[in-house]
Amino acid sequence: MRDVALDDWVARSLRAVWHPCTQMKHHEHMPLVAISRGHGPWLFDHAGRRYLDAISSWWVNLFGHANAHINAALKAQLDTLEHAMLAGCTHTPAVELAERLRALTGGMLGHAFFASDGASAVEIALKMSFHYWRNQGQDRKREFVCIANGYHGETIGALGVTDVALFKDAYDPLIRRAHVVASPDARGAREGEDAADVAARALEDVRQLFESRAQDIAALIVEPLVQCATGMAMHDPSYVSGLRELTERYGVHLIADEIAVGCGRTGTFFACEQAAIWPDFLCLSKGISGGYLPLSIVLSRDAIFEAFYDDDTARGFLHSHSYTGNPLACRAALASLELFERADVIAENERKSSALFDALAPLAAHPAVRNMRRCGTIIAFDAVLEGDPARTFSRRFFEAALERELLLRPIGTTVYLMPPYVLDDETIALAAARTRETFEATLACGGR
Numbered sequence: 001m002r003d004v005a006l007d008d009w010v011a012r013s014l015r016a017v018w019h020p021c022t023q024m025k026h027h028e029h030m031p032l033v034a035i036s037r038g039h040g041p042w043l044f045d046h047a048g049r050r051y052l053d054a055i056s057s058w059w060v061n062l063f064g065h066a067n068a069h070i071n072a073a074l075k076a077q078l079d080t081l082e083h084a085m086l087a088g089c090t091h092t093p094a095v096e097l098a099e100r101l102r103a104l105t106g107g108m109l110g111h112a113f114f115a116s117d118g119a120s121a122v123e124i125a126l127k128m129s130f131h132y133w134r135n136q137g138q139d140r141k142r143e144f145v146c147i148a149n150g151y152h153g154e155t156i157g158a159l160g161v162t163d164v165a166l167f168k169d170a171y172d173p174l175i176r177r178a179h180v181v182a183s184p185d186a187r188g189a190r191e192g193e194d195a196a197d198v199a200a201r202a203l204e205d206v207r208q209l210f211e212s213r214a215q216d217i218a219a220l221i222v223e224p225l226v227q228c229a230t231g232m233a234m235h236d237p238s239y240v241s242g243l244r245e246l247t248e249r250y251g252v253h254l255i256a257d258e259i260a261v262g263c264g265r266t267g268t269f270f271a272c273e274q275a276a277i278w279p280d281f282l283c284l285s286k287g288i289s290g291g292y293l294p295l296s297i298v299l300s301r302d303a304i305f306e307a308f309y310d311d312d313t314a315r316g317f318l319h320s321h322s323y324t325g326n327p328l329a330c331r332a333a334l335a336s337l338e339l340f341e342r343a344d345v346i347a348e349n350e351r352k353s354s355a356l357f358d359a360l361a362p363l364a365a366h367p368a369v370r371n372m373r374r375c376g377t378i379i380a381f382d383a384v385l386e387g388d389p390a391r392t393f394s395r396r397f398f399e400a401a402l403e404r405e406l407l408l409r410p411i412g413t414t415v416y417l418m419p420p421y422v423l424d425d426e427t428i429a430l431a432a433a434r435t436r437e438t439f440e441a442t443l444a445c446g447g448r
Helices: 004-016 024-028 068-078 092-104 118-135 156-160 165-174 195-216 237-250 271-275 302-306 327-342 345-359 387-391 393-402 425-444
Strands: 035-039 042-045 050-053 110-115 143-147 179-181 217-222 253-257 281-284 296-300 369-375 378-383 414-417
Touching: 050 425, 068 327, 092 110, 092 296, 092 327, 110 118, 110 302, 118 156, 118 217, 118 253, 118 281, 118 296, 143 195, 156 165, 179 195, 195 217, 195 237, 217 237, 237 253, 237 271, 327 345, 345 369, 345 378, 345 425, 387 393, 393 425, 414 425
Parallel strands: 143 179, 143 217, 217 253, 253 281
Antiparallel strands: 035 042, 042 050, 110 296, 281 296, 369 378, 378 414
């Protein structure tokens, strides 16, 4: 029997809330999931049904929902200071968080500039790069470079360095276009090639562009190791180290967008560590607050900061928002970093992710599966479909997963898992089994 009160509550949500990345008309046939609470890796709806949050609620939740340590830190902070403007003032959570992040980079990156979300962090890095070159008397350097199929957010500036048509085509007249260079996506390997060969070919494309345009280019932006929103496109670390060498040789800034791939997602705290490089700017968001509160951060090198340090106000970086460096968000981030320090989270993640990947291995032999892959805690595979089944695959898979206690939301025909770091062996086995069942059920219903 249907819960009439719950149906009414969902109907009210559809009337009152415009949901993100959603064609609202689809919810005439696909009910919203009315979440009432969360605990550990599980979300629960108002009817008491549970769903394993296998995508960390859009990649933000690291240590499970309602984590006792983060909860306690936030409650204590709430009784002390909920907010104070960061222009002309400062406070302990912001200072401590900035210091800890600088230490995690071995002192190479610091001067944390706080914002609220990933797209804002990207905007800040782009503006800082442009403004740096202007302060250095190089006004020509105002162009940007992005990687084919890369995603960096949906504000106007961030869309300029995003190469996903679904998000940017409608707004094309508003967007300042960037140069687009070849993707190092390892799935593009030709016969006899490996991921490093694909990376080398993609780097040559960057070199040729720099050879002709470096004098006009301010920065190149990259998602190190995994281009997430295009379908978890993974590449060899040599691509990132090669970008660092090229940007230094040609005098171009390197912006590392670690919004989705930072905070341990790829097997090291920062993805750039696997390439043994540090960029000029590093953008963090999503998992940095443990999935609790909106927060993003841009870290930069000392030389960047020093170019803005002047008596002239106009040479300063004049960017802000009202909740910059919010103490509650910073405290949540500090509590998350403390959880990393309490146990060897990175090593334990490797064990858990390897076990989940092994449990999913039978899918790799499925005739409708290609490119089973893993980078740290990110696991993905591609469904081989055509026509209507391909166009409707994501929605049908999402619905079939919910029926099997899973929250999984494919990107097109790419199925991926990016779970929180708190799965136990039993939950790992359940996630793998239910993912396999969901895939079979989705194929069985065809394009319906």
